[in-house]
Each structure stands twice: as C-alpha cells, then as structure tokens.
Amino acid sequence: MMKAIFAAAFFCLVPLAAHAAEPCLPCHAEKTPAAVAQWQGSAHARAGVGCEKCHGSDHDKIVKGEAKVGMKVCGPCHQKAYQEHRASRHGMGLHSGWGCTRNLPNRKEGECRFCHEKGDEIPRSEVQCARFLKQSPEMGEIGCNYCHSVEDACDSCHSKHMTDLKIVRDPNSCAKCHMGPDHPQWEMWQTSLHGTLNASTGRKTGPDCQTCHMPKGTHNVSIGVTMNSGGVPYPAAKAEPARADMVRICSDCHAPSFAKRELERGDQVRGQSLAILKEAEHVIWDLNDRGLLDPMPENRPPHPLSGPRLVTDSQMLYEDTSHIERLFFKMKKYDYARTVKGAYHQNPAYTHWYGNAELKMDLVDIKGEASRLKERGKKGETKAAAPGAEDELKVLKNKFDRGALSEEEYAKAKAKVLEKMR
Amino acid sequence: MKNILLTLSAVVMLFSLAGCAATLPAQLPAGFQVKPAGRSDVGAPFQAGTKGAVAAVAQGAVELTDKQGRKVRLADRPATAISFSPGGEKVALVLPVQNATLLRIVDLEGKTLGETRVTGKVTSVAWRSENELLAGVLKITKFSFGSQMATHLLQWDGKSTPVDSTIIDITLRPQVASLPEDVLYDQLHIAVSPYRDEIAFTSLKDPPLFAPYLKVLVRNLDTGGGYEVGQVPLGAGKVFYTPDGESLVFAQGVEATRRVSLPEGKELETWGSPAINPAASPSGTYLLLDGHLYRKGKEIASVPPDARGSFLPDGSGLVLSYRGNLFHVSGLDDGAPAALRPDLERVLKLRRLRSQGLITEQEYRKELEPKEPAR
Incomplete structure (x- = not known):
C-alpha cells in the first residue's frame, strides 16, 4: 500500500x-x-x-x-565526451578480446558478449589478454571486465541511473580500478602531499585525479602520460608533446620549471627501474635457453596466446609458470609499477619502500633462484646436461629473436652447430 | 612419330557390363586399352590399389573388385573417403554416422582391423605409413556472431585412441558458414610428403573484409611447424606432392594448375587445365586435370571432365570413374618414381629443423650439398 x-x-x-x-x-x-x-x-x-x-x-x-547500455547508446547525445573518451586509454579497448574463450573448458555462451556484438564475428577491439583467458567465466567478469569494460561503459564511472557529477568528480570513483598491488594510484595520491591537502583544504589547493588527468572536464584521461600501461616509455615523438601537456597542467599551481624538473626526476627513476627489470628478465631467458626453468614452458599448460613458449612481456602469467617467473611477475607488475607510478605521483614511500626496495630485493631473489637452478642443472637433473643440435639451435634462435645475438653472430653460431651435426 | 603418338582415335568405346551399357567417350593415344572395371556410384570415392584392385562405393556399399572381377564387400554403407595403405593390404574407410564419423580400417577381405568414432566431419584420410593413418577433421560450431571452424588432425595407429591436434581454429561469417557443403568441406584434403614427415592441405580463410579463399599449407607432423605455400579459390581444395617431395601441385585460379617449389612457393610449371579432380601417377609422369591427361607436361589424351581418375600404385594404369562405371585404362609408361636421397636420416633431420625456422632454406640447401672430402 x-x-x-x-x-x-x-x-x-x-x-x-x-x-x-x-x-x-x-x-x-x-x-x-x-x-x-x-x-x-x-x-x-x-x-x-x-x-x-x-x-x-x-x-x-x-x-x-x-x-546493454553501452557507449554507442550514450554517444549520440554526448558526442564530445564520447570522442574524448575514445581518444583516451580508457577508450582503447582495454576489455579482453582476440584470444577467444570459446575453446576453454566450462565456458558460458554469454561471455561472447565480452567482445562481440550480436551478429558480428569481429571482436570490438584487438586487445588480447592471456591472464583473462586463464580465468573462469565468473572471475573474468568480476575480476577483469568490471574494470576493463570501461571502453564501452559510461556507467563504469558515472553509475547507472544517476547523472550527478559529484559522483564522478570523487577520486573514489577512480579507486574502483586504480588501486591495489599492481597500480595503487589512488593510495599513492591519497598519502601524497596532494592527497593530504585535498583532504584538509579541499580541491583548490589539493589536486585530485580529475584535476591532473581530466583537466577542464575532458574525458581524455591519457593527456600528459608518457608511457604505456605496462610502464614502457613512449617514443620521443609521442612522449614530448604529452610531457608539454602535463607541464601545462602542473603549471596551474607550480612554476613550469619546477614541474618539468619533478617529472624529469620521475623519468630518471623509471629508466633506472627498467634497467633492474631487464637484468632480471635476462636471467630468466638465459635459464630458458639452457632448459633450466622448472617446469620448462613445453612441460606446462600452454600459454593461451603464445603456446608452449616463455612469455615475459605484458602477456606474462602468474599461474602455470615456474617459480622464478612468478617472482618476475611480482617484480614487473607490482614493484616496477609502484616505483614508477609512485615517483610520478610524488609519493616517497611508494617510490622507495613499496617500489624500488622491493624491486631490488626481487632481483636478489631471482638471481638466487637462478643459481639454484643452474647448480641443479650441473648435476644433470635436466635435459640441459647434453643438449642436441636442435636444442642448441632453439637456444640460438631465442637469443636472436630477443636481440641478444646480431644477425652475423647468429649465422656463425648456427654454422658451428650444423658443422657438428655433419 | 607425332602421328603415331597423336593418332588419337576419336573413339567412343562401348562396353557391355552386366547387362548395362557402359560408355567412356575418350580420345586416347595408340597403345592405350580401356576395359570395364566395375561400378562406382556417381560422385562417390574410389581408389585403385595394388595388383589392379579397386575399392569403390557402389550401390550404397563399399566394394573391392580385384583384377579378375572378384568382389568383396568392405562396408555395408557408403564411405565418403577411401584410402589404401602404402603396402596395399589395408583400406581406410570414412563412414559418416549421425553427428559423427566412423574411421574404419579393413583388410582386403573386409575384416575390420580397427575402428574409431570421430566427432566432426572427416574430409580426407591418408596413410603416413603402414601403421599410421592421418585424418583431417572439421568441426563447425554455430554462434550468434558467426561460426567457429576448428580443423583437427588425427594420427591413428588403428588400435589406440587417435592423437588429436587442433591445427587451425577460425571464425566464419554467417554467410560463409552457410555455403553449400560440397564447397565448404572441399578443403583439408591431406597429401602426405614422399618423405612421410609432413603433410600439405588446404584450409579455409575467411577474412572480414575480403572474399573467402583457401590457404595451401604445409605442416611437419613431428614438430607441428609449417608454412603457407599459396592460395587457391574455394572449390579447388586438393593438393598433391610431386614424387621428389620438393614441390606441390595445386590450382592456379580457376583456369589452370601450377607446380610450386617448397618451401618458397615459387612457380615452377603450369598446365592450362583447372585443378578439378586432379590425380598424378606415382612417378609424376602423368597428370589428370579436369579430364585432360598430361604426360611430362604435354596433353596426350582427354576424357570427359566429370570422369575422375586414380592411378595404379605401380603406374601401369589408370582407373576412371565415369557416370556410375569404372574403367581401367592400361598402356601407360610411367617409369620408376624418383628415388629419395640416400642420406634420408640426415635429410629428415634438416627438414625438421627447417620446419621450425631453426635453419633457413639457404642453410638447408647448403647442408644437402655433398661435402668435399678432407685432404
């Protein structure tokens, strides 16, 4: 009643x-x-x-x-926001696609809609994610696509039936996705001086996510960003104008020279951290070349996108992998990201203790594990004890493919193996 | 000489076979003889085996007819593919059943030696050795946005469960998935390399913005490595190896047929007839294309285009299936097939490396060159 x-x-x-x-x-x-x-x-x-x-x-x-009320429904009335969103990293198709779930066990038919529109065999984007393909349909939906559907979902930030801008101007609306061990931007901001001032004196003195990343209300959240989502720096042609944009944004409060210096310090930290990361990656590839990973890629479930091969790029997995790769995953996805993003968000503790210190300790762990595996290899517990010509050629090809051998060195080394084979 | 060879008697040969008039309108050179060899349902598979025996689908069953005309029933239902083992002592039959396919191996008396049920449609069978049968299987699953076509290769010893490898998995647009079955399934006709280490086959490609076509692919059976050799139009899905294993024959558009080198796919030879119902003699001397019989690249005879052929394994003859009847054409001078290299083990090892991209084609060729003896 x-x-x-x-x-x-x-x-x-x-x-x-x-x-x-x-x-x-x-x-x-x-x-x-x-x-x-x-x-x-x-x-x-x-x-x-x-x-x-x-x-x-x-x-x-x-x-x-x-x-589903997707972006195409909102777009015709909200053209400007739609175009800006499409041009940004939020609009680039972060949802999982390409690597199709249809052959995975126990899939649900409904999940085709993660990537396909009805009657259209072409996925909405060419983004691929091996980690998504390892998930159950339920985990894929809540654990991946609740964030990664932002490409096509205005309601990801705006909520479903309300239009009050107060909701989306609150940094908490960003925190749904931009928090946690892999990219804790929300926590970094909150515990930085910017966040403290925002909490104590308000938005005018303490900038929030939207102040710097959505200036003047733009939906292009990628303005001023100089690296991809995996922390790999953009080439200069793309990075330089982006940096100029960010300096302009910072200059609303700071002297441009100060802003520039601060951001350049972040670049230095990023470069140094990347070198540590590469050193660890090299150790793992060397073990793979020697057949010492435990288990080797060919002896574990194949990578959903690359098959029985070692993967250490943005498609690397944290499951069905070897222990040393799992250490590297943490190093790259968590600690490298925290160091770099911590530096750009002016958060000393995240840059140092949650980031850089962990990164360096990871390298110690990885080198220690590599020594153990090599020692075990010497005792003849793996096939590396006496590699055949085919194994040797595979090792050489791996090295050449990742740039560890020049074309000339590769041809020479191959000729030696083939000579031995005669 | 030319006259003798090309004295093509414009013959209409009439034969009487079990009370039915069997006719093969053909133009054949002098020295060729034609004899009736039994019956074969129109469009159904048949194959010539050793000693002149022919296995064919006739009146809804699979029958083996030997040279003396003795018939043995191999299966009580029609097969969609028939293949004699290399030694000629076994016959592989593909028997469709509801929503699946039976792969059956029988001996020459019709006794079942092995049988396995396969989900999907088996498009072809080929023997890798006397003890290993290969089967190409297509599985099509329909979704709202299109259909999934998974291509499987089965490797079966006739006893255990076949080893099943998914070799291709693509999405077909709804309009392509609904093509007539004789077009859609005219692919994945497996040809085994004379080296027995790799297969060649065609596979449908349905790019979103272009017309569908067939890719000609080669796959090493041990390493799974392989490469694309060329492209052919839909409906021209058959390929075969030349006896030296170094080249492949397949369609060139819809008008001609070509031979290309492996692995580069470089064109080596062309014939002016389309690759419709193609067949090659064991030594590669004869080639039957769309009813045109070529000898060493030159057309020497013609039979109706809808006549399909299967050369005898010893190269002495050709069995033709034409409008419900089989005809045995003898008098061919095929010669011995080119011998494979004597250092077979080494060649196979190098081919294995090449299939994985571990050595280049240039390195492969260089390694095959005879090495100068050390002084």
Missing part, C-alpha cells in the same frame, strides 16, 4: 519524467524503486530522456541482460 502511495506521489511530482518513462514506471516503481528514484532525480529525467531511449523496448532482451 505504502509503495503504491509512493508511486502515485512520484507521478504527480514529476509529470514530464513520468511521461518520458511510460510505460515502464508503473511496474518498475514497484519492482526496482531505487533505479526509478535515481533516474527521477537525474538530468535525463529532467530532459525527458526515458527508459526506452537507452534500454530499448525489447523487454525480453533487457531481462536477459542482452540490451
């Missing part, structure tokens, strides 16, 4: 909105009152944009979850 009275009052108070949402409101005021109330208080309701405009009129489809 109360609900009915509430619904009736609702219609009387907002006749325009009720008109826009006909014929959904009579039922939904009862079935999903929160959604109705949120919409009722939104700019959409005030502008006469009703349920059908975004959700369509096929109720069965809506109930089955097949009428």
Whole structure:
C-alpha cells in the first residue's frame, strides 16, 4: 500500500519524467524503486530522456541482460565526451578480446558478449589478454571486465541511473580500478602531499585525479602520460608533446620549471627501474635457453596466446609458470609499477619502500633462484646436461629473436652447430 | 612419330557390363586399352590399389573388385573417403554416422582391423605409413556472431585412441558458414610428403573484409611447424606432392594448375587445365586435370571432365570413374618414381629443423650439398 502511495506521489511530482518513462514506471516503481528514484532525480529525467531511449523496448532482451547500455547508446547525445573518451586509454579497448574463450573448458555462451556484438564475428577491439583467458567465466567478469569494460561503459564511472557529477568528480570513483598491488594510484595520491591537502583544504589547493588527468572536464584521461600501461616509455615523438601537456597542467599551481624538473626526476627513476627489470628478465631467458626453468614452458599448460613458449612481456602469467617467473611477475607488475607510478605521483614511500626496495630485493631473489637452478642443472637433473643440435639451435634462435645475438653472430653460431651435426 | 603418338582415335568405346551399357567417350593415344572395371556410384570415392584392385562405393556399399572381377564387400554403407595403405593390404574407410564419423580400417577381405568414432566431419584420410593413418577433421560450431571452424588432425595407429591436434581454429561469417557443403568441406584434403614427415592441405580463410579463399599449407607432423605455400579459390581444395617431395601441385585460379617449389612457393610449371579432380601417377609422369591427361607436361589424351581418375600404385594404369562405371585404362609408361636421397636420416633431420625456422632454406640447401672430402 505504502509503495503504491509512493508511486502515485512520484507521478504527480514529476509529470514530464513520468511521461518520458511510460510505460515502464508503473511496474518498475514497484519492482526496482531505487533505479526509478535515481533516474527521477537525474538530468535525463529532467530532459525527458526515458527508459526506452537507452534500454530499448525489447523487454525480453533487457531481462536477459542482452540490451546493454553501452557507449554507442550514450554517444549520440554526448558526442564530445564520447570522442574524448575514445581518444583516451580508457577508450582503447582495454576489455579482453582476440584470444577467444570459446575453446576453454566450462565456458558460458554469454561471455561472447565480452567482445562481440550480436551478429558480428569481429571482436570490438584487438586487445588480447592471456591472464583473462586463464580465468573462469565468473572471475573474468568480476575480476577483469568490471574494470576493463570501461571502453564501452559510461556507467563504469558515472553509475547507472544517476547523472550527478559529484559522483564522478570523487577520486573514489577512480579507486574502483586504480588501486591495489599492481597500480595503487589512488593510495599513492591519497598519502601524497596532494592527497593530504585535498583532504584538509579541499580541491583548490589539493589536486585530485580529475584535476591532473581530466583537466577542464575532458574525458581524455591519457593527456600528459608518457608511457604505456605496462610502464614502457613512449617514443620521443609521442612522449614530448604529452610531457608539454602535463607541464601545462602542473603549471596551474607550480612554476613550469619546477614541474618539468619533478617529472624529469620521475623519468630518471623509471629508466633506472627498467634497467633492474631487464637484468632480471635476462636471467630468466638465459635459464630458458639452457632448459633450466622448472617446469620448462613445453612441460606446462600452454600459454593461451603464445603456446608452449616463455612469455615475459605484458602477456606474462602468474599461474602455470615456474617459480622464478612468478617472482618476475611480482617484480614487473607490482614493484616496477609502484616505483614508477609512485615517483610520478610524488609519493616517497611508494617510490622507495613499496617500489624500488622491493624491486631490488626481487632481483636478489631471482638471481638466487637462478643459481639454484643452474647448480641443479650441473648435476644433470635436466635435459640441459647434453643438449642436441636442435636444442642448441632453439637456444640460438631465442637469443636472436630477443636481440641478444646480431644477425652475423647468429649465422656463425648456427654454422658451428650444423658443422657438428655433419 | 607425332602421328603415331597423336593418332588419337576419336573413339567412343562401348562396353557391355552386366547387362548395362557402359560408355567412356575418350580420345586416347595408340597403345592405350580401356576395359570395364566395375561400378562406382556417381560422385562417390574410389581408389585403385595394388595388383589392379579397386575399392569403390557402389550401390550404397563399399566394394573391392580385384583384377579378375572378384568382389568383396568392405562396408555395408557408403564411405565418403577411401584410402589404401602404402603396402596395399589395408583400406581406410570414412563412414559418416549421425553427428559423427566412423574411421574404419579393413583388410582386403573386409575384416575390420580397427575402428574409431570421430566427432566432426572427416574430409580426407591418408596413410603416413603402414601403421599410421592421418585424418583431417572439421568441426563447425554455430554462434550468434558467426561460426567457429576448428580443423583437427588425427594420427591413428588403428588400435589406440587417435592423437588429436587442433591445427587451425577460425571464425566464419554467417554467410560463409552457410555455403553449400560440397564447397565448404572441399578443403583439408591431406597429401602426405614422399618423405612421410609432413603433410600439405588446404584450409579455409575467411577474412572480414575480403572474399573467402583457401590457404595451401604445409605442416611437419613431428614438430607441428609449417608454412603457407599459396592460395587457391574455394572449390579447388586438393593438393598433391610431386614424387621428389620438393614441390606441390595445386590450382592456379580457376583456369589452370601450377607446380610450386617448397618451401618458397615459387612457380615452377603450369598446365592450362583447372585443378578439378586432379590425380598424378606415382612417378609424376602423368597428370589428370579436369579430364585432360598430361604426360611430362604435354596433353596426350582427354576424357570427359566429370570422369575422375586414380592411378595404379605401380603406374601401369589408370582407373576412371565415369557416370556410375569404372574403367581401367592400361598402356601407360610411367617409369620408376624418383628415388629419395640416400642420406634420408640426415635429410629428415634438416627438414625438421627447417620446419621450425631453426635453419633457413639457404642453410638447408647448403647442408644437402655433398661435402668435399678432407685432404
């Protein structure tokens, strides 16, 4: 009874909105009152944009979850935001794709929609993620695509039925994804001087995520960023204009020379950290060349995108891998990222103790594990004790492919192996 | 001489076979003889085995007819592919059943030596050795956005469970997935290299913005490594090796046929007939393309284009299937097939390395050159 009275009052108070949402409101005021109330208080309701405009009129489809309100629904009315979003890293197709889940065990048909639109065999983007392909459908949905669907989901930040900009201007809306061990930007910001000032004196003196990464309300969150999401620096042609943009943004509060110096210090920390990371990566590839990883790639479930090969790039896994690779995963995905992002976010503790110190200790661990594996290899516990010509040629090819041998050195070394084979 | 060779008697040979009139309109050079060799259902598979025996689908069953005309029933249902083992003592049959395919190996008396049930459609079978049968299997699964076509290779010893490898997995657009079956499944006809270490086959490619076509691929059976040799149009899915194992024959567009080198795919030879129902004699001297019989690159005879051929393993003859009847054409002078290199073990090792990209083609060729003796 109360609900009915509430619904009736609702219609009387907002006749325009009720008109826009006909014929959904009579039922939904009862079935999903929160959604109705949120919409009722939104700019959409005030502008006469009703349920059908975004959700369509096929109720069965809506109930089955097949009428997703994606970016193409919002785009026609919000052209500027749509274009800016598409141009940014948020719009580049971070959701998992290309590597198809269809051959994986126990998959659900619905997950095709992660990447495909109905009737379209081409995935929406060419992004591929090996770690996503190792997940169950349930983990893939909550653990991956709740963040990585941002490409096509305005509601990822804006919420579903509310339009209040207060929601998206709160750094907490970024924290849903930009937190945790792999990229704790939210925590870094919160515990930096910028975050402290923001908490104590407000946005004017203490900038937040949106101040620096969405200046003047742009939806292009990649403005001023000089590296990719894996921390690999952009080439100068792309990095230099981006740096100029960021210096301009910082200059709203700081002297440009100061901002430039601060960011350049971050670049130095990034370069030094990358060198430590590369040293560790080299140790692992050397073990792979000698057949000493335990287990070797060919003796474990194949990598979902690369098959039975060692992978240490952005597609590396933290499962079905060797112990030393797992150490490297932590080193790269967590500690390298924390060092670099900590430096750019002016957070001393993240840069040093959560980042750089861990990075250096990881290298110690990796070298220690490599020594143990080499020692074991000497005792003849692995096939590396007496590699055949084919194994030797594979090692050489690996080295050549990753640039450890020049073309000339590679040809010479191969000729030696073939000579031995005669 | 030319006259003798090209004195093509414009013959219409009429034969009487079990009360039915069997006719093979053909233009054959002097010295060729044609005899009826039994029946074969129109469009159904058949193959010539050793000693002149022919296995064919006739009246809904698989029959083996020997040179003396004795018939043995090999299966009570029609097969979609038939293949004699290299020694000619076993026959592999592909027998479709509901939603699956039976792979059966029988002896020449029709006794089942092995059988396995395969999910999907077996498009071809070929023997790698007397004890290893290869089968190409296509599995098509329909989704709302298109269909998934998975290409599998089965390696079967006739006893244990076949070893199943997925070799290709692609998405087909709905309009391609709904092509007629005789076009869609005209691919994955496995040809085994004379070295027995690799296979050649065709596989459908359906790029989103272009017309679908078939890729001609080579795959090393031990390493799984391989490469693409060329492309052919839909409906021209058959390829075969030349006896030296160094080149492949397949369609050149829809009008001609070509021979290309391996692994580069360089064109070496062309024939002006399309690669429709192609067959090659064991030494490679004769080639039957779309009813045109070539000898050493020169057309010497013609049979109707819808006549399909299978050369006898000893090269002495050709069995033709034409409108429900089989004909044995004798008088061919095939010669001995080119011998494989004597240092076979070494060649196989080098081919294995080449298939994995561990050595280049240049290095492969250099290693095959005879080494100068040390002074």
